[in-house]
Amino acid sequence: MKKLSPAEENYLKAIYHLLEEGLEKVSTNEIASLIQTSAASVSDMLKKLAEKELIHYKKYQGVSLTELGDKTALHIIRRNRLWEVFLVEKLKFSWDEIDTIAEELEHVNAPLLVRRLDEYLGFPKFDPHGDPIPDEFGELSSKPRIALGDVPAGQSGKIVAVNNSSAAFLKYLDKVGVYIGAKVAVLDRIEFDGSLELLIDGQKKVFVSKEVSANIQVMLHPS
Amino acid sequence: MKKLSPAEENYLKAIYHLLEEGLEKVSTNEIASLIQTSAASVSDMLKKLAEKELIHYKKYQGVSLTELGDKTALHIIRRNRLWEVFLVEKLKFSWDEIDTIAEELEHVNAPLLVRRLDEYLGFPKFDPHGDPIPDEFGELSSKPRIALGDVPAGQSGKIVAVNNSSAAFLKYLDKVGVYIGAKVAVLDRIEFDGSLELLIDGQKKVFVSKEVSANIQVMLHPS
DNA sequence: ATTTAATTTTAGCCTAATCTAAAAAAAGTA
DNA sequence: TACTTTTTTTAGATTAGGCTAAAATTAAAT
Structure with a gap:
């Protein structure tokens, strides 16, 4: 699998988060409003993500993630949340300052870096917002909430x-x-x-x- | 000053490093071979960097950095070298593994992040290769070598x-x-x-x- | 000093990611 | 059901960064 661009990663992450809300499929407009872009841009990108088999997509019918897309999104989220832990635990940021910085750091995709960071942080299970951090295999340790x-x-x-x-x-x-x-x-x-x-x-x-x-x-x- | 793209930052850094070798001006071909791209691409980019007043540029005459370009390059190098220290000191990478990772991290441009990282690392003066780390104002603590x-x-x-x-x-x-x-x-x-x-x-x-x-x-x- | 060679720039094209405006499809309503 | 509205997609541009091939300029060498 070729490395994804930051834009592609952001779309995947957005789709993942929207699906988290419980629905089966996500609409073009929902994605557009979440990532603050036009519906036309979303349409274009959905075609590319479908091409790469990251999403299930039929025109006008909304999208959901494939196995691969789901796993990929979880890796992106893993990076994001590990960096958030780093920013708060090590660099003493407060939890309302970290989002934009972590959104940049999450796109640095170097598997060894992520593993070492995880280890350095003591394999945290939750980020500073309390959200679970997926492990290397994309597994979430979920607790009843x-x-x-x-x-x-x-x-x-x-x-x-x-x-x-x-x-x-x-x-x-x-x-x-x-x-x-x-x-x-x-x-x-x-x-x-x-x-x-x-x-x-x-x-x-x-x-x-x-x-x-x-x-x-x-x-x-x-x- | 608008934020620079990773590509623009890489060009600036390349020009800075070539000028370090002592010469007055850097040629298009030297830049092209350092960053592994075509001379035509370099020409295009030089026009943009000159537009932004980061370099002195007259067609066919080679380039040098303006005050602003020099300061900007030093900020990029500062980020690169701080991350290198982080990777070696904290994440236990060896000094022959860090270059590609630091090259990605250096483009995350968040001033507060850089200051906190510097502080967290104990305001190091040299990176793991022994190269000096510019301070916030682009000052290098140079020693005779x-x-x-x-x-x-x-x-x-x-x-x-x-x-x-x-x-x-x-x-x-x-x-x-x-x-x-x-x-x-x-x-x-x-x-x-x-x-x-x-x-x-x-x-x-x-x-x-x-x-x-x-x-x-x-x-x-x-x- | 001309000619040849090397370097640099321009011209024209490509891909990725975005946009606006218009067309097409789906959903809602009288 | 037929009309209207909303949603989604397509069409056509734009910008950033890259490419190749050809033209322009400078440098080197008879």
Whole structure:
């Protein structure tokens, strides 16, 4: 398999992330809006990716990843997340500064580099956002998770990931004291607007909107 | 100043390295042969670099770097050499494996990343080949050096750099026991072919050809 | 000083990745 | 069902970087 261009890698990654949302197929427009480009450009690229057998593609019918495409996307994501760990653990970046840098580093495709980096970081299983890091073979160590918005009042858990990693969202979380690894208890659910009253680390009480709570992933504590 | 493409950065770096050899101006063909491309491509690119005021260029007259071009080249070289230090010091690569990887990493242009990396590595002044690392402002801490081939018999010094970093050359040096930092004494110069008899670290005697000795830089010990 | 050789530039073409505008297909609606 | 709207694809350009072949310029050598 010939080495992919950064552009091709970005498309694959985008398709992978959209498929993660649960759907069977991804549309041209969804991809275009995720990577901020025109639908025409996406159409062109889909033809090339299909040519290389990275995606299943029939005109007008949306796309999904082939085995090869899936494996390839996971390798790209692996590189991205390992660099994110490096940036936070070693270079002391905060988790709202790393995304754009990691997006550049992820395209440096040198298998030995990735293996050595993984080893140097102590084979981390999750990145600073709490997302799992695929191993060399593209395997994810998945643990049961639930959106904070779906946690019943009275339950508590640990924050393990955020779905939305826009700088604005991450800054907001930082402000209200929510971070990966924090213990969180759902004190109350406000029926009126679906917002939640939370207790962070057993100390700080905050309110978060329904929208925010839907974008935070937790592992429930055995209750 | 708009961000440069990897291709533009490679041209600048090539021009910088060729100018290092002492000449006033660099020719199109020299650049073409260094970066393994056609003279026509070089001509095209020179026009673009001149447009951006990175080089002084008059048709058929060769090129040199402007102030801006020089500063820019030094930033690229800084990134390259910092990553080389990272690869050797932290990821335990050997110095004959790092060139191609560092050439990819050097194009990731994020000023904060470079500063943090520099700090993390302890503000190294030389890379694993012994070449100096420019600081944030493009300043080189230069020390007096001399080619091993120009060291008189009887003198000794420390190996601080190699000019030629082809894998073959580096492998050869490894084999004969020559490495950056090694103490080297010139025992004898063979008039017949200009080869040298060396004593490495006061223990190992080896012969090296004139060609090899011309490509090894040493700092003389005060004699 | 001319002619020959080497170097450098231009001209014209190619591929990758993007765009806008227009055409084609699918989906939604009266 | 037929019409309208949305989505997707195609057509035709553009830009960056590269190529080969031919023309222009400089350098070398009778």
